[in-house]
Amino acid sequence: FSPITYSDHLSPPSNLSLTRDVCLQYSPPEELNGSYGFEIKEMRKLLDGHNVEERDWLYGLMMQSNLFNRKERGGKIFVSPDYNQTMEQQREVTMKRIWYLLQKGVFKGWLTETGPDAEQKKFALYEVCGIYDYSIIAKLGVHFLLWGNAVKFFGTKRHDDKWLKDTEDYVVKGCLVMTELGHGSNVKGIETVTTYDPRTGEFVINTPCESAQKYWIGEAANYATHAIVISQLNINGTNQGIHVFIAQIRDQDGNICPNIRIADCGHKIGLNGVGNGRIWFDNLRIPRDYLLNSVANVSSDGQYVSAIKNPDQRFGAFLAPLTAGRVTISSSAIYSAKLGLAVAIRYSLSRRAFSAVDNGPEVLLLDYPSHQRRLLPLLAKTTPETNKAIHVVSSGFKAVLTWHNMRTLQECREACGGQSVKTENRVGHLKGDYDVQTTFEGDNNVLMQQVSKALFAEYVSCKKRNKPFKGLGLEHMNSSRPVLPTQLTSSTLRCSQFQKNVFSLRERDLLERYTSEVAQLQGRGESREFSFLLNHQLSEDLSRAFTEKAILQTFLDAEAKIRAGSIKDVLGLVRSMYALICLEEDPSLLRYGYLSRDNVGDVRREVSKLCGELRPHALALVTSFGIPDAFLGPIAFNWVDVNAWSSV
Amino acid sequence: MASHSQVLVEEKSSVRILTLNRPKQLNALSFHMDPSVKLVILKGQGRAFCAGGDVSAVVHDIRQGNWRLGANFFSDEYMLNYVMATYSKAQISILDGIVMGGGAGVSVHGRFRIATENTVFAMPETALGLFPDVGASYFLSRLPGFFGEYVGLTGARLDGAEMLACGLATHFVPSARLTALEADLSRVDSTDPTFASTILDGYTQHPHLKQQSAYHRQVLDVIDKCFSGRTVEEIMCALEREASHEADDWILATIGALKKASPASLKISLKSIREGRLQGVGQCLIREYRMVCHVMKGEISNDFVEGCRAILIDKDKKPKWEPWRLEDMKDSMVEHYFKRVEGCEDLKLPARKNLPASAIAKL
Numbered sequence A: 001f002s003p004i005t006y007s008d009h010l011s012p013p014s015n016l017s018l019t020r021d022v023c024l025q026y027s028p029p030e031e032l033n034g035s036y037g038f039e040i041k042e043m044r045k046l047l048d049g050h051n052v053e054e055r056d057w058l059y060g061l062m063m064q065s066n067l068f069n070r071k072e073r074g075g076k077i078f079v080s081p082d083y084n085q086t087m088e089q090q091r092e093v094t095m096k097r098i099w100y101l102l103q104k105g106v107f108k109g110w111l112t113e114t115g116p117d118a119e120q121k122k123f124a125l126y127e128v129c130g131i132y133d134y135s136i137i138a139k140l141g142v143h144f145l146l147w148g149n150a151v152k153f154f155g156t157k158r159h160d161d162k163w164l165k166d167t168e169d170y171v172v173k174g175c176l177v178m179t180e181l182g183h184g185s186n187v188k189g190i191e192t193v194t195t196y197d198p199r200t201g202e203f204v205i206n207t208p209c210e211s212a213q214k215y216w217i218g219e220a221a222n223y224a225t226h227a228i229v230i231s232q233l234n235i236n237g238t239n240q241g242i243h244v245f246i247a248q249i250r251d252q253d254g255n256i257c258p259n260i261r262i263a264d265c266g267h268k269i270g271l272n273g274v275g276n277g278r279i280w281f282d283n284l285r286i287p288r289d290y291l292l293n294s295v296a297n298v299s300s301d302g303q304y305v306s307a308i309k310n311p312d313q314r315f316g317a318f319l320a321p322l323t324a325g326r327v328t329i330s331s332s333a334i335y336s337a338k339l340g341l342a343v344a345i346r347y348s349l350s351r352r353a354f355s356a357v358d359n360g361p362e363v364l365l366l367d368y369p370s371h372q373r374r375l376l377p378l379l380a381k382t383t384p385e386t387n388k389a390i391h392v393v394s395s396g397f398k399a400v401l402t403w404h405n406m407r408t409l410q411e412c413r414e415a416c417g418g419q420s421v422k423t424e425n426r427v428g429h430l431k432g433d434y435d436v437q438t439t440f441e442g443d444n445n446v447l448m449q450q451v452s453k454a455l456f457a458e459y460v461s462c463k464k465r466n467k468p469f470k471g472l473g474l475e476h477m478n479s480s481r482p483v484l485p486t487q488l489t490s491s492t493l494r495c496s497q498f499q500k501n502v503f504s505l506r507e508r509d510l511l512e513r514y515t516s517e518v519a520q521l522q523g524r525g526e527s528r529e530f531s532f533l534l535n536h537q538l539s540e541d542l543s544r545a546f547t548e549k550a551i552l553q554t555f556l557d558a559e560a561k562i563r564a565g566s567i568k569d570v571l572g573l574v575r576s577m578y579a580l581i582c583l584e585e586d587p588s589l590l591r592y593g594y595l596s597r598d599n600v601g602d603v604r605r606e607v608s609k610l611c612g613e614l615r616p617h618a619l620a621l622v623t624s625f626g627i628p629d630a631f632l633g634p635i636a637f638n639w640v641d642v643n644a645w646s647s648v
Numbered sequence B: 001m002a003s004h005s006q007v008l009v010e011e012k013s014s015v016r017i018l019t020l021n022r023p024k025q026l027n028a029l030s031f032h033m034d035p036s037v038k039l040v041i042l043k044g045q046g047r048a049f050c051a052g053g054d055v056s057a058v059v060h061d062i063r064q065g066n067w068r069l070g071a072n073f074f075s076d077e078y079m080l081n082y083v084m085a086t087y088s089k090a091q092i093s094i095l096d097g098i099v100m101g102g103g104a105g106v107s108v109h110g111r112f113r114i115a116t117e118n119t120v121f122a123m124p125e126t127a128l129g130l131f132p133d134v135g136a137s138y139f140l141s142r143l144p145g146f147f148g149e150y151v152g153l154t155g156a157r158l159d160g161a162e163m164l165a166c167g168l169a170t171h172f173v174p175s176a177r178l179t180a181l182e183a184d185l186s187r188v189d190s191t192d193p194t195f196a197s198t199i200l201d202g203y204t205q206h207p208h209l210k211q212q213s214a215y216h217r218q219v220l221d222v223i224d225k226c227f228s229g230r231t232v233e234e235i236m237c238a239l240e241r242e243a244s245h246e247a248d249d250w251i252l253a254t255i256g257a258l259k260k261a262s263p264a265s266l267k268i269s270l271k272s273i274r275e276g277r278l279q280g281v282g283q284c285l286i287r288e289y290r291m292v293c294h295v296m297k298g299e300i301s302n303d304f305v306e307g308c309r310a311i312l313i314d315k316d317k318k319p320k321w322e323p324w325r326l327e328d329m330k331d332s333m334v335e336h337y338f339k340r341v342e343g344c345e346d347l348k349l350p351a352r353k354n355l356p357a358s359a360i361a362k363l
Helices: A003-010 A029-035 A040-048 A054-062 A087-103 A116-132 A134-154 A157-168 A311-348 A369-381 A391-415 A418-423 A427-438 A444-465 A476-477 A495-523 A528-534 A536-561 A566-585 A597-623 B027-032 B055-063 B067-085 B147-154 B160-166 B176-186 B193-203 B218-228 B232-245 B247-260 B263-276 B283-297 B303-313 B331-336
Strands: A070-073 A076-078 A174-177 A193-197 A202-206 A214-218 A226-235 A238-250 A260-264 A278-279 A285-287 A294-297 A304-306 A354-355 A363-364 B007-012 B015-020 B040-044 B049-051 B091-094 B098-100 B112-115 B120-122
Touching: A003 A391, A029 A597, A029 B040, A040 A054, A040 A444, A040 A566, A040 A597, A054 A076, A054 A087, A054 B055, A054 B263, A087 B331, A116 A134, A116 A311, A134 A157, A134 A214, A134 A226, A134 A238, A134 A311, A134 A427, A174 A214, A193 A597, A202 A238, A202 A354, A226 B176, A238 A285, A260 A536, A294 B049, A304 A369, A311 A369, A311 A418, A311 A597, A391 A427, A391 A444, A391 A536, A418 A427, A444 A476, A444 A528, A444 A536, A476 A495, A495 A528, A495 A536, A495 A566, A528 A536, A566 A597, B015 B160, B015 B176, B040 B049, B040 B176, B049 B091, B055 B067, B055 B218, B067 B283, B091 B176, B091 B193, B112 B160, B112 B193, B147 B218, B147 B232, B147 B247, B147 B263, B160 B193, B176 B193, B193 B218, B218 B232, B232 B247, B263 B283, B263 B303, B263 B331
Parallel strands: A174 A226, A193 A226, B015 B040, B040 B091, B049 B098, B091 B112, B098 B120
Antiparallel strands: A070 A076, A193 A202, A202 A285, A214 A278, A226 A238, A260 A278, A294 A304, A354 A363, B007 B015
């Protein structure tokens, strides 16, 4: 090393001033943001939809208890699970948290109260639990929404009386036993077999081979005492298809019942607060009245009786109540995305990198157009209302929204740089916890296929009977094909009628193409199923178009209900961002010529414009999510102080 | 509003000692702007630190149809509370005596609070038809478990040891040592709070809680169990259920305090604390200002006037609350207190720049 370099190091040149002014200071996002462009409370009521006070009460319950791993960081309180604990410890503490919430009355009425108010309150509290830890709602979902609802819907009064109160009080701990090692999405193909023994009046459940072992059964690894078992039912040598039974798998002391074997699925990439089990039935005998018999029954002498003659329809009836789970998955995906975005956007409003001019101050991340482009469209996609979806729509919503969540979490993780690699900053860990959403409760790709199959069936049926389209949002197909303007100005692009027209045109055209392609293949002798498979790409495009249009409609419905003012204006911006980013990201528009190359360029430019216009509202929007500071990561606040030596 | 004789000011190099002669605090503002001031010590003359705001004067204004004068008092008070909560300089309050209501507002938001064996703390507003204000929805909600709800709803009195245990006080120094402590603190010549902190840590003691203290584990468990209830009714039910198992003095006193308080006050206080738990100190004060204006306007309930009459003026201790029963205070009536006040602007908090980390954390 040259002597000059050394001497510089030992006695710095006098013109170097090492004053505090050189040091980075943290400024909270609120400081530079100025006043909010709309009333946060009002926007929150809109986004949460209902039960805001109950949600805040539950947030408070979790914040004030040491069970929820309360930590002080930089003068603020944070609560988030300690993922550094072992799998066994995480399972134990998650169970303790649920018992705490039970004692506080959080689950009161979840099964015994009926009516839309009770349902809404339940879902609100459920969503808030998920913001703390997805493992909690994985457990609650299995116990209340799967076991509890199965008993409620499949059973009759006899079953209700016995099980519902005990379930609500966690005297019994339920689980749903459906998936097998060899069969997940294709429930009809499961291999567990149940027969009936008329001599003893018992059903006999059996696992005939290793591929038939039940797998991924939430709660079964440690705690579940009772199970809803989905099995083939064989009566007098005839397979009557899928049926639903109750079986006790553990006694009140936690010992596994005889003729049942349980193994652990082991450590997972996330969700280690819930233990998943594998179950083998070795000719387990259960009483005859353990068949949940609202759809079918077996008499004491072994005669099979069902009100629904068609086994496929019966199968549909069995699965119908379970689709309620889809809606909660969609909403928890949305809340997870909200969490990620709240952290990433708050961070991007306090973190700076690179100066635009020499010796100038470094620029805030969210002032970069590229950073806006990464986060703000995702923010727009995270605001729709998801709790009103009906079945077909719920499948599409589940697929689109869970994929959206995973994409949002990844983007947010990257947008926070190295800091989001720290578990305590929440964003990164959410990826591991929520990834399973894309494949459970129906693999997303399979679900999307089901959406287009349903649309196909509806289309074919209406055309055959020469009826107008009614339902599934297809009514637009009764009118003439929308004509899109060739010139797309900014005001056209932001016009709700234009947006509806493009989405309708896309859906209509893809549906017609799909049905025509399938019909062509069938004409050549291919089976319908195989024709569907060969057209899987069109099917995916169609399902996505259908779902995005349904989501756009939820935006429009919400907007219509609000009176003119700042909230309506901002929602309009968000809705336009949603519509245009969907169009920008979909190759179908160019591929099938709904828009010209110039048009697509206009769309892209409009998205950038909208980014600039949404930028001043970003902080207000994420604040409207209503997620308390304690549930975000420390980088959403004073990340300098949190890392100070004095905080070590 | 205040005259200098109500606050005695001593200068000891870069330390200012403010002694409150009457429960008015506004002079404190001017000294904190002075850059040569490094540290502020606040204490009270006589047997009180500060017994609170002069609510009788406010009630007088309301009775004359002048609720806006009262509003001015509260807005000045809450502004001061905000400035204190967000100071860059350390404020040390020496709570050698009664500290209640507004007195808590000018001390708890400061960085250091010194309790003594003479300290008596309470937030007694619900008995007066008011609600714990002065940013209490911020600091009470941040006490451990649901102790904040207990203190705010029942107006329970805490001594110095209890204040230290729950975090309302940061240090405990016997009154005999206060003169020496003040002398040592007066020599501090830096805005860095660690200097004051080191001195205080040297003086502080860890007194035992008295035997019948509410801060013992068994009582705290009951407090957490009952005061975590979603509504005031649920809290009452839970307490009565506990009392049916074991009716000790503490639980009977607690139930009694709730029964004597204004039902309207109980409900708005609970909602205030619950909302405050999720808000920064500035938002809490803005919300409390709206609430106190609604209280003074008396559109839903006139309990504030009635409470001050019964407790402070006529002193018959028999307030006629309206509504009288908890059930008659409906949710829609409670919500009204949280809405924007017609004809009255929201509290405009001063912009604060270059806040220290400890203040930023409170926003």
